Amino acid sequence: MTSSTTPRPTQSPKNDKPRVQFPEPFSVAAVIDGLTYELPHPDEPPIDIILIDGSIAQLFSGRVVLRGQTLLIPSGISSAQPITVGGQTITAQPGLSKRPDNTDDNNDGGGGVGLFGFLGGVVSAAGSAGKSIGNAASGAIKFASSAAGSGGVASSELAGAFSSSVSSVAGVVSSLTGIQQSFPLRDLSKDGMKSFTSAQNLGRSSMDWMKSMANVLEEFESLKPDVQQRVRDNIREFSKPGGQLEKAVAAMEAFKDLPWEEEAPKTDSPTPTASAQSSRGVTSTTTKVSSTSASSSSSSSTPTETPMHYYIITEYETPLAIFEKFIQDVDGGVGKADVRSGWQIYETNLTKSRAEEIKARYLFLVTVYTDVGSFRGEEEDEKEMFRAVSRIHDTWNLAGSEGAYDSQPRKKPGTSTFFDLVPRALLSGGENAPYWKKMISSPFHNPPLKPTSQDPPYAADDSGGVGTTIYVLDDGFELDQPDLDDTGRTVDTFFVSNDDAFSSEYMNSVRAMKANAYIMNAHIGSATGHGTKMAIIAGGKINGVAPKANLYLMKIKGQYNTGENPPGSRPIKNSRITPMSLTSVFNEIRVRLDPSGLGPALEDVIGKFITWCENIKLPIVVAAGNDPALRLHQQLPHRLGTPSNTILTVGGVNEDGTLWSSTSMAEAGKPGSMSVYAPAKNIVVPATGESIDTGTSQAAAIVVCNLPGPL
Numbered sequence: 001m002t003s004s005t006t007p008r009p010t011q012s013p014k015n016d017k018p019r020v021q022f023p024e025p026f027s028v029a030a031v032i033d034g035l036t037y038e039l040p041h042p043d044e045p046p047i048d049i050i051l052i053d054g055s056i057a058q059l060f061s062g063r064v065v066l067r068g069q070t071l072l073i074p075s076g077i078s079s080a081q082p083i084t085v086g087g088q089t090i091t092a093q094p095g096l097s098k099r100p101d102n103t104d105d106n107n108d109g110g111g112g113v114g115l116f117g118f119l120g121g122v123v124s125a126a127g128s129a130g131k132s133i134g135n136a137a138s139g140a141i142k143f144a145s146s147a148a149g150s151g152g153v154a155s156s157e158l159a160g161a162f163s164s165s166v167s168s169v170a171g172v173v174s175s176l177t178g179i180q181q182s183f184p185l186r187d188l189s190k191d192g193m194k195s196f197t198s199a200q201n202l203g204r205s206s207m208d209w210m211k212s213m214a215n216v217l218e219e220f221e222s223l224k225p226d227v228q229q230r231v232r233d234n235i236r237e238f239s240k241p242g243g244q245l246e247k248a249v250a251a252m253e254a255f256k257d258l259p260w261e262e263e264a265p266k267t268d269s270p271t272p273t274a275s276a277q278s279s280r281g282v283t284s285t286t287t288k289v290s291s292t293s294a295s296s297s298s299s300s301s302t303p304t305e306t307p308m309h310y311y312i313i314t315e316y317e318t319p320l321a322i323f324e325k326f327i328q329d330v331d332g333g334v335g336k337a338d339v340r341s342g343w344q345i346y347e348t349n350l351t352k353s354r355a356e357e358i359k360a361r362y363l364f365l366v367t368v369y370t371d372v373g374s375f376r377g378e379e380e381d382e383k384e385m386f387r388a389v390s391r392i393h394d395t396w397n398l399a400g401s402e403g404a405y406d407s408q409p410r411k412k413p414g415t416s417t418f419f420d421l422v423p424r425a426l427l428s429g430g431e432n433a434p435y436w437k438k439m440i441s442s443p444f445h446n447p448p449l450k451p452t453s454q455d456p457p458y459a460a461d462d463s464g465g466v467g468t469t470i471y472v473l474d475d476g477f478e479l480d481q482p483d484l485d486d487t488g489r490t491v492d493t494f495f496v497s498n499d500d501a502f503s504s505e506y507m508n509s510v511r512a513m514k515a516n517a518y519i520m521n522a523h524i525g526s527a528t529g530h531g532t533k534m535a536i537i538a539g540g541k542i543n544g545v546a547p548k549a550n551l552y553l554m555k556i557k558g559q560y561n562t563g564e565n566p567p568g569s570r571p572i573k574n575s576r577i578t579p580m581s582l583t584s585v586f587n588e589i590r591v592r593l594d595p596s597g598l599g600p601a602l603e604d605v606i607g608k609f610i611t612w613c614e615n616i617k618l619p620i621v622v623a624a625g626n627d628p629a630l631r632l633h634q635q636l637p638h639r640l641g642t643p644s645n646t647i648l649t650v651g652g653v654n655e656d657g658t659l660w661s662s663t664s665m666a667e668a669g670k671p672g673s674m675s676v677y678a679p680a681k682n683i684v685v686p687a688t689g690e691s692i693d694t695g696t697s698q699a700a701a702i703v704v705c706n707l708p709g710p711l
Contacts (some may be wrong), residue, residue: 005255009269011193014336023043023179025181026039027094027096027177028077028094028312029094029095030055030064030073030092031505032049032092035211037049037208038173040060040204041197041201042062045615046059046060047205047319048209050212051212052216052219054216054226056341056345057212058598061376066090069085069087079092090537096177096179097174097313098174099179099180099322100182112233117593118179118183122255123256125175126172126255127252127253127256129168129172130250130252131205132161132169133206133248134245134249134475135246135522136161136162136245137246139154139157143158144232153656155220155221156217156218158217162210162211162214162217165207166211169210171203177200180196180200187339195258198254198255202244202252203248204298205244206245213231216231218676235483247326268372295412305352305353306351307349308352309347309348309351309372310369311369311371311579312346312347312358313366313367314344314345314609315343315366318342320344326362329639330346330350336348339561340501341587343583345464366604366608367604368603371503371506403654415482417600424495425582427460427461431458436678436683438452438455439458439655440702441456441459442455442456447653448656448658449655449656451656455505460545461546463548466549468549468550469550469552470549470551472551472553472554473556474530474535474554474555475528475556476523476525476527476528476531476555477493477529477531477553478531478687479493481540481686483540487541489548489551490549490550490551491550491551492551493524493555494552494555494588495523495554496557497584499580500580501558501578501581502519502575513562516561517564518561519560520559520560522558524555526555527572527573529687530692531553531699532687533683533685533687533693535553535701536552539551543686546704555581556585557575557577557581559573559574560572579605584606585603586609589613593618597632607640608638610640610645619648621647622637622666623649623695624638624652624663624699625638625696626662626663626664627662627664628662628664628665631670632649632674633672635664638672639672640671640672641671643675647673648675650678650700650703651664651674651675651677651678652698655682660681660694660696664696678699678703679702680695681692
């Protein structure tokens, strides 16, 4: 792109691309072992850097994990501040930022001023940065594949290439951050925002990694052989095809090639009142949407569109002030607002096109959906009775086609073990244990297995799960069961409110078939016994695999009564999962673990929660399902599982170790990944209600207690 194509203040090129709500500027750095590293944006995954001793430090937006210590960084850092914990010290300080001004001779390469003029000035720098990263990556691949002991000069040369690239990338990151702090950026399209933030965020992460690696490579010859190999492995992981360095190159190239002249024509100059930095959310200057824009969007909707009742859910930790401005922009605040602890729900009437526009524009929204037409009928709901999350072909009407999950790349575990393995001692003496316990502690044999009567006694984990918390998300729990006694441990409970579990549209559909149906008072109890059984298998004091584990029993469904009671019927029914009930449960987990900080609509909610779980290495155990005709890619969250993320999908086996034929399986070439198999047949534990003792739910409950990492 040349300077002559950059719009001048008087130009007004037409641009009908949808506008977006831009993330808040963030620029905080940490000095570690004498080197300064840029911390990632709060919406981005942590950045791993390698230190001179071969250890890995993790950089988060609000903390640094360094040699086993977590150093918290206060919000609103305005000057250098030393932080010391457990003998480890860092210095937190403001990060890179070069604010533009109207006297900058290079603001657009041709004398123009304003946002798009300054963006034009970064284009050539981004191209140069991309080339420098690419050159360094080429050298890194050669170095990583060279024989041990032949690093010598190559390590010094690669260190120089990394250092040179760091300098080039730093200029781009600094300029983009300065522009973001100086302009509202409300005029960028979705493509423009994605290009801007990708170059900024991938620039930060690649810059940090290259800086740390350059420092290590300078001392490479003096490192121990095992540390040298660790360095080579780390370089190989980052420089491989599709790795972080290649992604950073692609981001810089995409920024360079984007036709910025086709972006919105508004060319504001930098203002001293532009948004100030804070630790989360979005600022008021980037939130405001003019009433004219909102009105024109509504009036431009297709005349045949009929407004429907929509639900809008915000991200966890969305500031209340931002939410209040948002609802004014949407409809003047005439809808129903529900303010929760750290997040909000808004109900209002929207056309489908207006709902899609809102979801695309405001990036702090989890989902925008309508419940109209989501009821499948009682008979089909019965088939879903024991499914935690309904099949993904539910008729939810979601605004927008791009799921929130896809908007952020998953963080892969890299070369290190994803969960820290801890050796366990085993206690013998389980001669009278049920077959499924003996099976999970027996030496491995290829199926079919010998009769279970020949299995050795059950050998239990000597810890009993002490210090571990198991979160059980199901349809309710019977707390009077002796297995769920809380003596010597914690057993907490949570159940969703009826406001979250039921919508008026859903119950209207139910009553169209069952005129006397009514919603039952919300409580922790279960009508089926399913949740009780899962909790007992996992952490029951008498029958569980982890009898000393803490339990958090979370009921994620409501209950209603059909108002009828013919012989042989079950008048009490479970509601299906709603995006609101799932969000409520997930945010409760987030508050507990981090106090500081149905269809496509469900995929939005689940996807964001999975990303958060991956960042804190929290495993999610999912039952594969009990319908062989239903594949993993047809279910949630199953379809989001991969061999490398934290979703562990569990299939079932018979007593002889052969596949339980009702297991829902993965399909080659489709999303979803089967992780492990466990006993699924005749897993008998006490519970009232439905007498169901076979299924992949039981298998999943067994696997929960045998994970090597924290739950």
